[in-house]
Amino acid sequence: MTNASLGYNSNIQNNLGPLFQGEIARVVSEHKERYIVRNESGVYEAEITGQLRFTAEERSDYPIVGDWVSITEYDEGKALIHQVVYRDQVLKRQAVGKSGEAQYIASNIDVAFIVEGVNRDFNINRLERYMTLCYDANIQPVFILNKVDLVSDLELEEIKLEVENRLIGVEMLCTSVDQQIGIEQLTALIQEGKTYCFLGSSGVGKSSLINILLKDEMMTTGRIGERNDRGKHTTTYRSLFLMPSGGILIDNPGVREVGMVDSQHGLEHTFPLIQEKASQCRFSDCTHEHEKGCAVIEAVNSGEIPEDAYHNYMKLQKEQEHYESSELEKRRKGKALARMVKDAKRIKNR
Numbered sequence: 001m002t003n004a005s006l007g008y009n010s011n012i013q014n015n016l017g018p019l020f021q022g023e024i025a026r027v028v029s030e031h032k033e034r035y036i037v038r039n040e041s042g043v044y045e046a047e048i049t050g051q052l053r054f055t056a057e058e059r060s061d062y063p064i065v066g067d068w069v070s071i072t073e074y075d076e077g078k079a080l081i082h083q084v085v086y087r088d089q090v091l092k093r094q095a096v097g098k099s100g101e102a103q104y105i106a107s108n109i110d111v112a113f114i115v116e117g118v119n120r121d122f123n124i125n126r127l128e129r130y131m132t133l134c135y136d137a138n139i140q141p142v143f144i145l146n147k148v149d150l151v152s153d154l155e156l157e158e159i160k161l162e163v164e165n166r167l168i169g170v171e172m173l174c175t176s177v178d179q180q181i182g183i184e185q186l187t188a189l190i191q192e193g194k195t196y197c198f199l200g201s202s203g204v205g206k207s208s209l210i211n212i213l214l215k216d217e218m219m220t221t222g223r224i225g226e227r228n229d230r231g232k233h234t235t236t237y238r239s240l241f242l243m244p245s246g247g248i249l250i251d252n253p254g255v256r257e258v259g260m261v262d263s264q265h266g267l268e269h270t271f272p273l274i275q276e277k278a279s280q281c282r283f284s285d286c287t288h289e290h291e292k293g294c295a296v297i298e299a300v301n302s303g304e305i306p307e308d309a310y311h312n313y314m315k316l317q318k319e320q321e322h323y324e325s326s327e328l329e330k331r332r333k334g335k336a337l338a339r340m341v342k343d344a345k346r347i348k349n350r
């Protein structure tokens with residue numbers, strides 16, 4: 001195994017700079033500040049140094065799955081993480097039940113496979129939601145419609161048409177783990193040295209797909225699972241796996257809710273037509289809800305923009321704005337608190 005097969009490339013090397021010495025490794029799994037990191041020399045159980053913990057101010061200062069970190073081995077198979085040395089774009093979402101707080105899903109990802117099960121609960125709004133988060137992190141989305149063995153050909157055609165009509169320009173694959181449909185096509189998409197993540201609700205088949213791609217090699221050892229209260233095996237840890245033929249896969253815990261973060265850029269990419277129309281509205285601060293001369297509403301009325309897409313856009317947009325304002329509020333409070341602590345210290349030291 002080489003670092004290149006873990007995704008290391010000249011871009012990362014340039015980023016480290018010529019003066020960088022020491023060992024680096026990639027974070028392959030994380031659970032409650034316990035990490036597994038991996039490089040060409042091996043796999044290590046790792047923890048962060050006291051220094052890193054001391055200087056870390058927020059969640060984003062800690063390593064996340066996909067990061068490149070600098071390490072030292074202090075014992076057989078044990079390492080200390082000194083710092084995050086390379087993190088490009090991060091895939092994040094709003095933490096469930098905590099407005100204004102982003103949860104970091106993974107970093108340094110090239111392509112996201114957004115998985116939906118076609119049997120029940122198929123939801124195009126959710127695809128758009130994931131798509132927005134991906135575009136926001138400069139990650140290329142690919143849709144996987146899984147469990148096609150559970151619907152008729154006609155039903156599948158209808159779903160495909162619905163997706164194609166609304167979500168333009170995204171590659172789409174139909175798969176069945178049970179009947180081995182589409183697996184070759186999926187394998188063919190995966191390139192050596194590139195990092196892929198699997199997104200989608202619990203139970204859509206992400207782990208099953210990863211398993212089959214890895215040819216059932218690693219999931220049982222590499223994956224640390226837990227039984228939930230219904231006794232069903234679900235993924236609770238984020239972990240990174242290597243394909244036998246190259247390519248790096250990141251599994252993700254099933255997520256019921258994927259809240260928007262500061263995703264304006266992603267929204268613009270996911271809804272290009274709405275974006276285009278919005279620039280033609282009479283008022284530059286148009287809310288596209290009721291204004292006269294709103295080009296978006298006009299396009300919805302004429303059928304140019306699908307009504308469902310419009311409603312979903314408005315919903316995601318509002319969520320995004322809410323996130324931004326609550327994040328701002330949090331920062332303000334955080335700053336005020338820091339100032340108070342400083343002042344208190346100053347008074348004490350007089």
Ligand SMILES: Nc1nc2c(ncn2[C@@H]2O[C@H](COP(=O)(O)OP(=O)(O)OP(=O)(O)O)[C@@H](O)[C@H]2O)c(=O)[nH]1
Nearest residue numbers: 147176177178202203204205206207208234235254
């Ligand atoms: N019929 C059918 N069942 C499938 C297919 N793919 C997965 N399943 C089943 O769906 C269930 C859930 O699959 P998982 O792979 O655990 O789903 P997941 O998305 O990883 O779920 P979480 O780990 O909770 O996020 C399992 O019982 C699988 O056997 C498929 O293509 N067809």
Ligand SMILES: [Zn+2]
Nearest residue numbers: 281286288294
């Ligand atoms: Zn408007």
